[in-house]
Amino acid sequence: MDFLIREASPDDADLIADLTCNAWNQTVAANSSGHHETSARVLDDLRLGGGFILLVDDVAAGSVRWLPTDTEHDIWEIIRMGVTHAFRGQSLSQHLLEAVIHHALGCDVTELRLAVRTDQPRLIDFYAALGFEIAPELEYSHASPQEPALTVMRRVLRR
Numbered sequence: 001m002d003f004l005i006r007e008a009s010p011d012d013a014d015l016i017a018d019l020t021c022n023a024w025n026q027t028v029a030a031n032s033s034g035h036h037e038t039s040a041r042v043l044d045d046l047r048l049g050g051g052f053i054l055l056v057d058d059v060a061a062g063s064v065r066w067l068p069t070d071t072e073h074d075i076w077e078i079i080r081m082g083v084t085h086a087f088r089g090q091s092l093s094q095h096l097l098e099a100v101i102h103h104a105l106g107c108d109v110t111e112l113r114l115a116v117r118t119d120q121p122r123l124i125d126f127y128a129a130l131g132f133e134i135a136p137e138l139e140y141s142h143a144s145p146q147e148p149a150l151t152v153m154r155r156v157l158r159r
Helices: 010-024 039-048 092-106 122-129
Strands: 003-007 050-056 059-068 075-083 111-116 151-156
Touching (some): 003 092, 010 039, 010 050, 039 050, 039 059, 050 092, 059 092, 075 092, 111 122
Antiparallel strands (some): 059 075, 111 151
C-alpha cells in the first residue's frame, strides 16, 4: 500500500465534500453537519485556511481541513478530518493529522485546536497520543449550536 498526502486546491471541493460525507456515514451521529457537506463550504474553508487529501494507491481515501480562528490567525482549528470506510483500520487519519502538524510548524502557527464529539470519546486518547491536551477553557468556533457540547483539545506548537 502506497499513500500520499497532497495539498487540496479549489478544484478538489467536490471530491472533499464527497469524502467527508462518506467518512461521516455510519460513523458520526446523524445530526452532525458533516453529513451535509457542500462544495461551497469546502471552497470557503480552502480559501480561508487549507486542506489535505489522502491518496492510497492513487485512490482518494480521506481528507482534512483547517481554518485560522477568527481572532488569532496563528491558531488553527482542524476540521472535518476523516477517512472513508474502505480505508479504515490502517491508522491513515494519524498521517493526515501529522501532515497538518508539520505544515502548521512551517507556517509559524503557534497552536492547533480540534474538537471531539461527546459520542466519540475514544478519539480523545488518539489525539492525546499526538500531543493534544484537553482544554476545557476553550470553545470551538466551528461548533454547531444544534449539537451537544464538544471537548476541545489543543496542541501548542510554539509560545
